[in-house]
Amino acid sequence: MSFLYQNNTLKIFLIFFLFVLQGCAVAGSVLVPLDSIEPPRGKYDIGTQVYFWTDQSRGEVYTTDPSDFRELMVQVWYPAKGGAGYQSAPHVTFPKKAISSIARTAGLPANFGKHGTQLISSSVYGLTPIQNEKFPLILFSHGDGGLLNQNTSQVEELVSNGYVVIACNHTYNASITFDKNGKEILYKQNVSWNEQAQYHKKYYTNLLINYRYKDLLFLLNTLKQENFNDGTNNPFKNIINFDNVGAMGHSMGGGTAYTAMLKDKNIKAGVALDGWFFGLLDSEASKDTKKPFLHIGQEQFLDDEIEGDINDSNDGKKNFTIYNTMLKNNKESYGVYIKNSLHYSYTDLKLIYRSGSPLSIPLNSLGRVDKQIVDAVMDKTVLDFFNYALKNQDININDYNTYNGQVIYNKYP
Numbered sequence: 248m249s250f251l252y253q254n255n256t257l258k259i260f261l262i263f264f265l266f267v268l269q270g271c272a273v274a275g276s277v278l279v280p281l282d283s284i285e286p287p288r289g290k291y292d293i294g295t296q297v298y299f300w301t302d303q304s305r306g307e308v309y310t311t312d313p314s315d316f317r318e319l320m321v322q323v324w325y326p327a328k329g330g331a332g333y334q335s336a337p338h339v340t341f342p343k344k345a346i347s348s349i350a351r352t353a354g355l356p357a358n359f360g361k362h363g364t365q366l367i368s369s370s371v372y373g374l375t376p377i378q379n380e381k382f383p384l385i386l387f388s389h390g391d392g393g394l395l396n397q398n399t400s401q402v403e404e405l406v407s408n409g410y411v412v413i414a415c416n417h418t419y420n421a422s423i424t425f426d427k428n429g430k431e432i433l434y435k436q437n438v439s440w441n442e443q444a445q446y447h448k449k450y451y452t453n454l455l456i457n458y459r460y461k462d463l464l465f466l467l468n469t470l471k472q473e474n475f476n477d478g479t480n481n482p483f484k485n486i487i488n489f490d491n492v493g494a495m496g497h498s499m500g501g502g503t504a505y506t507a508m509l510k511d512k513n514i515k516a517g518v519a520l521d522g523w524f525f526g527l528l529d530s531e532a533s534k535d536t537k538k539p540f541l542h543i544g545q546e547q548f549l550d551d552e553i554e555g556d557i558n559d560s561n562d563g564k565k566n567f568t569i570y571n572t573m574l575k576n577n578k579e580s581y582g583v584y585i586k587n588s589l590h591y592s593y594t595d596l597k598l599i600y601r602s603g604s605p606l607s608i609p610l611n612s613l614g615r616v617d618k619q620i621v622d623a624v625m626d627k628t629v630l631d632f633f634n635y636a637l638k639n640q641d642i643n644i645n646d647y648n649t650y651n652g653q654v655i656y657n658k659y660p
Contacts, residue, residue, distance in 0.1 A: 281599045283338065284400045285622065286369045289407025292330030294374030297322050297340055299427035300415075300476060302465045308458065309419040309437050319415040319462060320424045322395050324406045325483060326382060327374035338366035338595070339396050344431055345423050366599060368396075369403050376486050380409075383491035383637040384470070386463045386507065386514075387414035390498030390594075391455075391523070392422045392434055397594045398497055398520065404626040405633065411487050413466050417459050448562065452499075452526030459503045460510065463494065467513060491515060491637040495629070497593055498523045501542070505573070508536045516636030518629055520593040521545060524569045525562050532572040541632045542570070543583040543593065543625055546655065556589045556612070580659040581644060583628055585621060587653070589614035592621055620650050 287293070298321045307315035322340060339345045342364040385405055389397050395414035402412045416424035424432045437455075471489060475481055493516045494504035501519025508517040509531055517536075521544040524532065542548070547555025551567045558567045574580050591597060592614040598621070600610055628647070635642035644656040 281366060282601050283366045284368070284403075284595055284598050287400075287403040287407035287626075289404065289409065291326035291377065291407050291409060292328055292374065293324055293368075293370040293403055293406045294327030294330070294376060295322060295324045295336055295368075295370040295372055297372075298475065299425075300465070300469060302462075303476070305461065305465075307418075309435065317418070317462070317465070318426060319418055319465070320395070320426075321413065321415045321466060323483060324370055324402055324412045325486065326377045326380070326406060326409055326411070327371070328377055330371045330374055333371040333374070335367040336370045336372050337364065338368050338399060338599070339364075339394065341425055341429070342366075344425070344429075345394070368399050369407075370399075376482055378486070380486060381488040382409050382411050382486055383493065383633065384467070384487045384489065385410055385412045385633065386466060386492065386494045386504075387412055388459060388463060388494070388496035388500030388503040389414065389417065389421060390496070390500050391420060393497060393500065393594070394421055394423070397596075398495075399595055400598055400622060401495070401520075401625055401629050404630055408630055408634075409638075410633065411483060413470065415462055415466060417462055420455070420459065449525065449528075449565075453528060456499060456502050456506050456526040459499070460506045463503065463507055464511060467492065467511075489513070493517060493633050493637055495520070497521060498590065499526070502526050505536075505540070506531070508538050508540065509534060514538070516540070516633065518543070518632060520625070521557060521588075521590050522570070523557070523566060524573065525566045527569055527573075529569075529572075532569045533576050535576050535578050537578065539579045539581070539632070539636045540573070540577050541581045541583070541628065542574075543585070543628060545588050545590070545592075546584045546586045548582070549584050549655065574659040576660075578660065581632065582655075582657040582659060583624065583644070584655040584657075585616055585624060585653065586655075587615040588621065592616060593625065598622055616653065620653060623648075624650075624654055 300319050300321050302317040305317040307317050346364055389395055395416045406412055418424050419435050422434050470483055472481055492513050494507040494514050495518040496504040497520040501522025502524045504517040504519055507514045516539045518541045522542055545555040547553045547558050551558045557563055591612050597613045597618050631642050634640040647656050
């Protein structure tokens with residue numbers, strides 16, 4: 248993320264003064280002002296729960312201990328009733344530890360983002376799921392170095408309108424995650440894969456997205472069990488319609504969702520948010536999944552000469568080529584392109600950052616597009632698409648709001 252200070256001597260002096268007198272935490276709230284995301288518009292309250300699951304069928308490839316199995320921190324959001332008056336869950340799980348780590352990763356003092364711990368969601372821990380109804384299930388996959396909470400706006404919009412959503416931190420590929428004892432586990436690269444990537448980066452990326460896809464498959468299979476692997480009762484099995492399952496993800500999570508569409512007959516539809524498809528093999532990109540697919544991203548996906556930040560490298564150019572191959576061959580695909588957006592426009596970071604405030608740092612990495620447009624387009628289009636693919640409702644993107652030409656809608660092929 249790029250932090251660019253405005254060229255203003257008085258402003259810099261005031262920033263320094265704040266640091267000296269009040270410390271990094273207060274200065275951070277001034278320099279990086281944040282607001283909680285807008286509440287969703289559906290009729291259901293939202294319950295949520297966090298779990299720590301171990302996939303005993305897979306060894307952990309990021310460690311050298313042969314006895315290590317794949318451990319995942321998991322969060323489930325589900326339609327509930329009775330959330331009024333309860334304390335909302337924080338936007339980021341384990342906020343104090345997580346946000347301090349994110350600040351350090353960005354090269355900032357650990358206390359700089361402390362005010363981010365005050366951000367809340369519209370979900371409530373531990374509410375009882377709605378009974379006597381069945382809901383479609385969405386599997387969410389975060390981006391490389393992202394977090395399971397990074398697209399809470401879209402998650403809560405779906406759940407409030409009658410979906411169950413499950414996500415995990417892809418351990419070692421998330422910026423930070425935690426084990427069942429609360430110990431933090433930071434992002435790192437697999438040593439052997441990284442060695443291979445020096446000679447064949449696409450091979451490494453393909454291994455990674457397939458490893459992440461197996462995380463999603465593990466989540467799906469666990470939800471189908473009567474009990475979780477720690478012996479506790481599964482409260483979600485009877486409220487999920489397992490005949491209607493979709494996958495969604497941002498960046499590499501979009502490539503992971505598309506891999507799930509390709510490889511798993513249970514996945515009926517997929518959504519990618521500014522997707523990174525570099526890890527798909529040419530044979531995979533050329534295949535018709537025979538399932539509806541939606542991509543929401545930068546205008547640069549329409550033309551790589553347009554200003555953007557995802558195709559500005561050789562790998563990015565290849566990503567663009569793969570994307571167009573997918574659209575050509577997947578017989579029902581939809582593309583939504585938002586002008587003046589960038590890669591992180593398609594995460595909650597765009598929505599929670601209050602740009603234009605006095606003394607605030609301009610975060611150019613979020614794009615110039617109005618965040619209200621991003622929020623409205625993403626929430627509505629994702630919900631309408633899954634309603635179409637999983638609930639048999641009509642969709643007609645030609646009728647969608649283009650916000651005076653700032654949003655382009657296409658259907659392929």
